[in-house]
Amino acid sequence: MHLIKVNAINSTNSFGREMFRENPQLPATCIVAKNQLSGRGQRGTVWNSEPGENLTFSIVYPKPGISPDHQFLLSAAVATTIVEALDQFELPRLKVKWPNDIMSANYKIGGVLIENVLNDGKVAASIIGVGLNVNQKAFSGLPQAGSMFSVTQKRFDLDEVLAVLLYALEKELDQLSNKRAAEILTDYKSQLFRIHVPSTFELPDKTLFTGMIADVSLSGKLLVRTEEELLKEFDLKEVRLCF
Numbered sequence: 001m002h003l004i005k006v007n008a009i010n011s012t013n014s015f016g017r018e019m020f021r022e023n024p025q026l027p028a029t030c031i032v033a034k035n036q037l038s039g040r041g042q043r044g045t046v047w048n049s050e051p052g053e054n055l056t057f058s059i060v061y062p063k064p065g066i067s068p069d070h071q072f073l074l075s076a077a078v079a080t081t082i083v084e085a086l087d088q089f090e091l092p093r094l095k096v097k098w099p100n101d102i103m104s105a106n107y108k109i110g111g112v113l114i115e116n117v118l119n120d121g122k123v124a125a126s127i128i129g130v131g132l133n134v135n136q137k138a139f140s141g142l143p144q145a146g147s148m149f150s151v152t153q154k155r156f157d158l159d160e161v162l163a164v165l166l167y168a169l170e171k172e173l174d175q176l177s178n179k180r181a182a183e184i185l186t187d188y189k190s191q192l193f194r195i196h197v198p199s200t201f202e203l204p205d206k207t208l209f210t211g212m213i214a215d216v217s218l219s220g221k222l223l224v225r226t227e228e229e230l231l232k233e234f235d236l237k238e239v240r241l242c243f
Contacts, residue, residue: 001059001170002029009033010050012058013115013129020060020117021127030166032057036131053136054147055162059128059169065177066123068116070188072220073181074102076188077115077172078128082110083191085168089161097243098213098222099236102132103193107146111134127184128169134161141185144243149169181218186226189216192242200242 012031020026034050048055066074079100086094086102095103102110102183110132117125120202133196136153148156189195195213201224202208214231215223222234 002027003166004029004031004103006031007169008035008037010037011129012056013113013127015127015128016060016119017060017115020062020127024062024124026060026062026125028062028170029060030057033058033163035159049131049133050136051121054134055130055132055165057130057162059130059166059173059228061128062172063127064126064173066125066126068118068121069121070181071074071114071116071123072099072218073184074116074126074176075112075220076178077176077217078130078169079112079183080184080187080191081168082112082132082171084164085165088151088164089148089156091148094191096188096191098216098241099220101193103149104146105151107151108144109146109148109151111189112143121227130165132161132165134158144206161195171221185218192216194241202240203240204238213241 012033016031019029033056036049036056042055064074079096079102083094083096092105097103097108100112112128113129115127117121133145135149136147136151139145193214196209198207198212200210200226209226210225211226213222214225217223217233222239224232224234226232
């Protein structure tokens with residue numbers, strides 16, 4: 001995989017998308033930013049990261065071998081692969097929080113944002129953005145945020161962590177088209193944060209309710225069993241898991 005390192009950039013995802021637009025024959029490429037000025041997260045949130053202490057990068061991966069209808073499978077595979085790769089750094093209680101936040105010891109230490117480029121009804125390329133808090137010590141006003149350092153009290157070499165992640169992700173992406181959907185979802189659910197555990201959920205109108213994550217659909221929707229034993233299905237912006 002080609003590797004491009006930059007000191008400062010607005011968004012590695014936006015930069016990667018522009019690179020692919022200018023060169024549709026671009027091979028698999030990773031853009032790493034020491035300082036990302038306008039990083040984006042899920043639900044339109046901003047991803048803030050202390051410069052030089054964390055990893056912010058995007059992988060431009062042409063023809064990932066998924067259909068537009070099954071884009072969640074890529075998200076699930078990437079999140080699961082990151083959790084499994086980070087396990088060698090002995091982080092406590094690594095999990096994936098739906099849809100693709102990276103958790104350790106009940107703290108969010110990372111996130112994934114995938115943007116697909118469609119062409120003639122096919123996924124021409126996927127821009128896989130990853131933010132991982134590595135050595136940052138404090139997260140002012142974000143009590144649920146953490147880092148590899150905060151959950152282990154150890155500092156990590158950024159280049160080593162990046163190399164481990166890229167090796168695992170490239171291997172997974174190269175074989176993704178040969179994997180069955182059921183296999184990807186099974187792996188994902190085996191790592192899913194608070195599955196089958198009574199939890200509190202928040203609706204867009206701030207209403208809270210109690211339920212348990214029962215399953216995740218092929219399209220990435222969350223299936224929650226409520227206290228009334230009703231099975232409800234939610235899309236990304238329709239519910240938030242409180243923790």
